[in-house]
Amino acid sequence: KAGVTQTPRYLIKTRGQQVTLSCSPISGHRSVSWYQQTPGQGLQFLFEYFSETQRNKGNFPGRFSGRQFSNSRSEMNVSTLELGDSALYLCASSPLEIPETQYFGPGTRLLVL
């Protein structure tokens, strides 16, 4: 099976812009989670989607949002970008039979100038 794929891999934006990141889970996985990784804060949970519904949300401002489509693909959006949003954004998917186990994609590296 193909792994989790994320597009784009690299992105450069300027402050105030918005950005949309995409994640395709492993075939058959219906749960998708998003994490932000920065040198200062480490890995932090953003949100989790299952069957197009947000099931869990981390402690991030409302500028961070996401959604999931009927084919389990997910997108996350960050509006009004700030310099501090520069990070590696990781997507992970989980299978129904072992929902506690998350498999990660390669990430999208976002640089905000």
Added chain:
Amino acid sequence: AQSVTQLGSHVSVSEGALVLLRCNYSSSVPPYLFWYVQYPNQGLQLLLKYTSAATLVKGINGFEAEFKKSETSFHLTKPSAHMSDAAEYFCAVSATGANSKLTFGKGITLSVRP
């Protein structure tokens, strides 16, 4: 609530030496525990996981970890380090349940000297 503590940010070992990366957790409910590895410019790869079955868990690439409830620890070991083991290692915890987020430690960078 769950949390993970990984003491130290950097461990350096010689090739062929024992690798020991420490992880202590805090959890208000029975936890699931994980070790992930991250190579430069890549995502996270699952090394092994503990989900309340055997307390000694074997993972990929010769790594293993032992769950010790009395010590709230889940240390990662490998008998003999290889140059290819140089990477960043993350311990993570989640609560039992289907929709539980992972809470990560700050990570440990492992260097392997020739």
